Amino acid sequence: xxxxxxxxxxxxxxxxxxxxxxxxxxxxxxxxxxxxxxxxxxxxxxxxxxxxxxxxxxxxxxxxxxxxxxxxxxxxxxxxxxxxxxxxxxxxxxxxxxxxxxxxxxxxxxxxxxxxxxxxxxxxxxxxxxxxxxxxxxxxxxxxxxxxxxxxxxxxxxxxxxxxxxxxxxxxxxxxxxxxxxxxxxxxxxxxxxxxxxxxxxxxxxxxxxxxxxxxxxxxxxxxxxxxxxxxxxxxxxxxxxxxxxx
Ligand SMILES: *[C@@H]1O[C@H](CO)[C@@H](O)[C@H](O)[C@H]1NC(C)=O
Numbered sequence: 001x002x003x004x005x006x007x008x009x010x011x012x013x014x015x016x017x018x019x020x021x022x023x024x025x026x027x028x029x030x031x032x033x034x035x036x037x038x039x040x041x042x043x044x045x046x047x048x049x050x051x052x053x054x055x056x057x058x059x060x061x062x063x064x065x066x067x068x069x070x071x072x073x074x075x076x077x078x079x080x081x082x083x084x085x086x087x088x089x090x091x092x093x094x095x096x097x098x099x100x101x102x103x104x105x106x107x108x109x110x111x112x113x114x115x116x117x118x119x120x121x122x123x124x125x126x127x128x129x130x131x132x133x134x135x136x137x138x139x140x141x142x143x144x145x146x147x148x149x150x151x152x153x154x155x156x157x158x159x160x161x162x163x164x165x166x167x168x169x170x171x172x173x174x175x176x177x178x179x180x181x182x183x184x185x186x187x188x189x190x191x192x193x194x195x196x197x198x199x200x201x202x203x204x205x206x207x208x209x210x211x212x213x214x215x216x217x218x219x220x221x222x223x224x225x226x227x228x229x230x231x232x233x234x235x236x237x238x239x240x241x242x243x244x245x246x247x
Contacts, residue, residue: 017162017163017165017238017239017240017243018055018056018238018239019055019239019243020045020053020055020056020235020239020243020244021048021053021055023048024041024044024045024048025040025041025044025045026041026243026244026245026246027041027245027246028245028246028247029105029245029246029247030247034103035100035101035102035103038101038102038103038110039098039099039100039101039112040098042098042101042112043096043097043098046061046093046094046096046098047094047095049061049094050062050094056234056235056238056239057234057238058231058234058235059231061093061094061231062090062091062092062093062094062095063089063090063091064089064090064093064227065087065088065089065090066088066090066223066227067086067087067088068084068085068086068088068223069084069085069088069123069219069220069223070083070084070085070219070223071083071084071215071216071219072084072219079129079215080129080130080131080215081127081128081129081130081131081136081212081215082127082128082129083125083126083127083129083216084125084126084127085121085123085124085125085142086123086124086125086126087123087124088121088122088123089121089122089123090119090120090121091119091120091121091122092116092117092118092119092120092146093116093119095116095117095118096114096115096116097114097115097116097117098112098113098114099113099114099115100112100113101113105245107156108156108157108158108159108168109154109155109156109157110154110155111152111153111154111155112152112153113150113151113152114150114151114152114153115148115149115150115151116146116148116149116151117147117148118145118146118147119145119146119149120143120144120145120146121142121143121144121145121146122141122142122143123141123142124139124140124141124142125138125139125140125141125142125187126138126139127139127187127190131201131204131205131208131211131212132204132208132211134201134204136190136201137190137191138187138188138189138190138191138192138198139189140187140188140189140190140193141188141189142185142186142187142188143184143185143186144183144184144185144186145183145184145185146180146182146183147180147181147182147183147184148179148180148181148182149177149180149181150177150178150179150180151175151176151177151178152175152176152178153173153174153175153176153228154172154173154174154175154176155170155172155173155174155232156170156171156172156173157169157170157171157172157236158171165240165241165242166240166241166242167236167237167239167240167241168236168241168244169233169236169237170229170232170233170236170237172229173225173226173228173229173232174221174225175221175224175225175228176221177217177220177221180213182209183209183212183213184206184209185202185205185206185209185212186202187201187202187205190202
């Protein structure tokens, strides 16, 4: 009886501050090659997080499901295409290559240069607008395949104390997509399924993917930054600073 009670109490206490699984290689704060250790550690952690981490209630990151990505006028950013992506499935994030990482412990900032060889997005779409003077309209399934996505990610936190332990309260996550080597696009059921019009429009989109991507990029940076903000809030909010960056 006593031990059951004790066990329950321990469970409650530990549910507050969780630990990362031991398969994730952590870094010592005093590591003279901190940035290189961090680079390897982030790369390893992303792979370990692929299917989620139940111990900290982290959802799977590959595939990563998102409810919505919207590209539309607003926030002083006119677009020619209104595009709504629903039930978005992103595959490939766990294969990210971390080219470099930088940390500033005092400012609570982490930056990483991330290169993704290949990533696939599948979604339900609703689109209406103009592309290179061509009208474009439809709704159905769409697939986008990204090759050679070069990005810089930036996370900023504020120090927070809970039950005597220090945590990083992540308040900002930014994504800069520096370059993209190739984008393949397919929208099913354009123009109510008109095959000829649909095929020719997909062809035009693929031949001019750079212009199409220019329309999408700002919204993508914003929406994925918001998703990664939530993911990093989960990790840093559950695991104390000393259990991420070892003494
Ligand atoms: C990513 O972009 C940066 C800055 O343009 C560049 O230095 C780096 O070599 C690129 N990485 C890859 C893998 O292309």
